Amino acid sequence: MASSFLVVTVALLVPTFIIVFHSLWMAFVEALWLTPRRIKRVLERQGIKCLPFRILIGNLPELAALCEEAKSQPLSCIKHDYAAYAIPYYYRWIEEYGDNFAFWQGSQARFFLTNPDDVKEVLYSRSPHISRPKRRPDGVKLIDNGLLQIEGERWSFHRRTLNPGFLPEKLKSMIPIMSRCTMEMIERWSTKNVKKHEIDVFTELKPLSADIIARTAFGSSYAEARQIFELQQEQLLLEGKIQSRPFIPGVRFIPTAFNRHCWRVEKRIEELTLRIIEKRTQRRKLDQHEDAQDDDLLGLMIDAMEDRGVERKTMSMGMADIIGESKTFFAAGQETTSTCISWTLMLLAAHPEWQERVREEVRTACDAVGFPTSDSLHRLKLLSMVLNESLRLYPPLPIMLRMSKKDVRVGKTLVPKGTVMMLPIIAFHHDQRYWGPDANEFRPDRFRDGSSKASQSKSSVFLPFSSGPQFCIGQPFALQQAKIVISAILLRYRIIISPQYRHSPIFAFILQPEFGIPLLFESI
Numbered sequence: 001m002a003s004s005f006l007v008v009t010v011a012l013l014v015p016t017f018i019i020v021f022h023s024l025w026m027a028f029v030e031a032l033w034l035t036p037r038r039i040k041r042v043l044e045r046q047g048i049k050c051l052p053f054r055i056l057i058g059n060l061p062e063l064a065a066l067c068e069e070a071k072s073q074p075l076s077c078i079k080h081d082y083a084a085y086a087i088p089y090y091y092r093w094i095e096e097y098g099d100n101f102a103f104w105q106g107s108q109a110r111f112f113l114t115n116p117d118d119v120k121e122v123l124y125s126r127s128p129h130i131s132r133p134k135r136r137p138d139g140v141k142l143i144d145n146g147l148l149q150i151e152g153e154r155w156s157f158h159r160r161t162l163n164p165g166f167l168p169e170k171l172k173s174m175i176p177i178m179s180r181c182t183m184e185m186i187e188r189w190s191t192k193n194v195k196k197h198e199i200d201v202f203t204e205l206k207p208l209s210a211d212i213i214a215r216t217a218f219g220s221s222y223a224e225a226r227q228i229f230e231l232q233q234e235q236l237l238l239e240g241k242i243q244s245r246p247f248i249p250g251v252r253f254i255p256t257a258f259n260r261h262c263w264r265v266e267k268r269i270e271e272l273t274l275r276i277i278e279k280r281t282q283r284r285k286l287d288q289h290e291d292a293q294d295d296d297l298l299g300l301m302i303d304a305m306e307d308r309g310v311e312r313k314t315m316s317m318g319m320a321d322i323i324g325e326s327k328t329f330f331a332a333g334q335e336t337t338s339t340c341i342s343w344t345l346m347l348l349a350a351h352p353e354w355q356e357r358v359r360e361e362v363r364t365a366c367d368a369v370g371f372p373t374s375d376s377l378h379r380l381k382l383l384s385m386v387l388n389e390s391l392r393l394y395p396p397l398p399i400m401l402r403m404s405k406k407d408v409r410v411g412k413t414l415v416p417k418g419t420v421m422m423l424p425i426i427a428f429h430h431d432q433r434y435w436g437p438d439a440n441e442f443r444p445d446r447f448r449d450g451s452s453k454a455s456q457s458k459s460s461v462f463l464p465f466s467s468g469p470q471f472c473i474g475q476p477f478a479l480q481q482a483k484i485v486i487s488a489i490l491l492r493y494r495i496i497i498s499p500q501y502r503h504s505p506i507f508a509f510i511l512q513p514e515f516g517i518p519l520l521f522e523s524i
């Protein structure tokens with residue numbers, strides 16, 4: 001009896017094992033060998049040069065070597081023509097292979113779109129076959145279920161739900177919170193009680209941006225959200241490590257120390273986000289009535305979950321969506337904005353004549369407490385020009401990515417299914433063909449008549465917030481915050497580049513100052 005049971009079990013298990021093993025093996029061969037071979041064939045047939053493909057590692061070693069080589073020759077002074085330092089592989093490979101080339105990030109094909117018309121075509125495309133790339137299966141779950149990862153009808157619904165959170169009236173109501181958070185930071189600085197002191201603005205402004213996002217969008221204080229931000233920073237570091245190594249299917253399920261750490265961080269973020277959301281739903285129940293503080297992003301999303309408001313018949317948001325969007329807004333809104341403000345302060349410190357001009361403008365625009373008002377914010381023309389020039393020279397998101405889910409035509413190229421298209425915004429922003437011979441100089445004047453007239457190109461080559469339907473939803477929020485923070489600082493301090501400052505913009509998801517931005521703050 002027992003032996004026949006064993007025979008039956010073995011007879012069932014062996015074929016199952018063979019089928020599972022065979023499917024895994026085929027998926028492995030497809031992802032790591034057949035797909036890259038096909039992409040290479042399609043691209044090369046069109047005369048596009050593909051860098052040599054090696055299984056698993058692709059061109060990761062060359063890429064790392066080029067970055068190392070660039071870093072071994074540090075920039076000697078504050079030069080704005082640093083693009084070849086931040087993304088050396090792009091410029092080196094263009095030199096070697098011409099404008100049309102593809103390389104291999106592990107087994108994934110990456111193809112730079114070097115023509116602004118092609119970039120525009122992709123950004124405005126309504127094709128369901130072009131999307132933002134999904135995270136690597138073994139990547140960290142930083143922004144799952146949020147606008148940056150979802151598609152189609154679901155994306156449209158989320159975007160429509162969240163848009164009211166960024167309307168002019170709503171932004172206006174955020175000015176007092178943004179000013180209060182900034183004041184608290186400045187008060188902390190002033191306890192140092194010395195005429196001149198050094199501040200690394202890159203480090204100091206991160207928690208400020210986090211605080212502002214937490215309070216304006218989620219009604220919670222930074223103290224509560226602090227852990228989420230810190231854990232997201234850690235996730236970015238973990239993602240960096242994952243990206244620099246080859247993708248091996250299945251390895252992500254093995255409970256290695258690294259994987260277990262990733263899982264713990266993910267779980268903790270979800271728990272903390274859920275806690276913020278639950279606190280709000282509890283408060284709603286207790287209050288019974290809609291209070292004025294409830295129409296922030298979190299309030300809008302809870303409305304969509306609870307089926308309130310218009311247009312909720314066919315779609316609604318679930319808890320996973322709210323967690324996803326909350327994580328996305330924390331991740332997308334914090335570091336981009338603080339980095340933009342940090343680079344702008346560096347530029348103003350490096351160009352004292354502009355610092356003086358902007359300070360004069362700010363003086364006339366601020367109220368008695370030293371902050372711009374909702375009316376005067378729009379009159380800060382010089383500051384807007386400086387911010388645009390800063391976003392041009394130091395775009396926080398220097399490269400955007402899109403994925404072809406089927407063979408798609410972009411301009412003259414047939415981009416094969418499974419290729420990641422790289423949109424090198426930073427290269428467009430520094431290109432003399434579009435900006436003239438002074439492309440790498442700080443010249444805010446070029447934005448005097450607005451951003452559309454600033455370049456000499458017919459196509460749009462100024463894309464710090466992207467363009468098309470998926471452009472940055474947080475653009476007005478970020479610019480308002482930048483104006484408030486910079487105005488408040490300039491009114492109180494003269495800023496000077498510290499002797500400790502080392503100019504080293506590097507590309508690690510965003511364009512970061514590798515050694516921070518230490519500036520000397522002199523009280524006025």
Ligand code: HEM
Nearest residue numbers: 147332333336337340396397400464465466470472474478
């Ligand atoms: C200076 C600061 C900022 C810059 C330079 C910036 C830049 C960008 C860019 C280039 C994109 C498009 C990315 C892509 O298509 O791959 C984007 C999308 C997005 N940004 Fe920003 N961003 C900034 C601030 C913010 C802020 C403050 C928030 C939130 C409060 C935010 C939330 C988002 C979201 C949710 C998306 C996805 C939009 C969609 O798909 O509908 N960003 N941002």
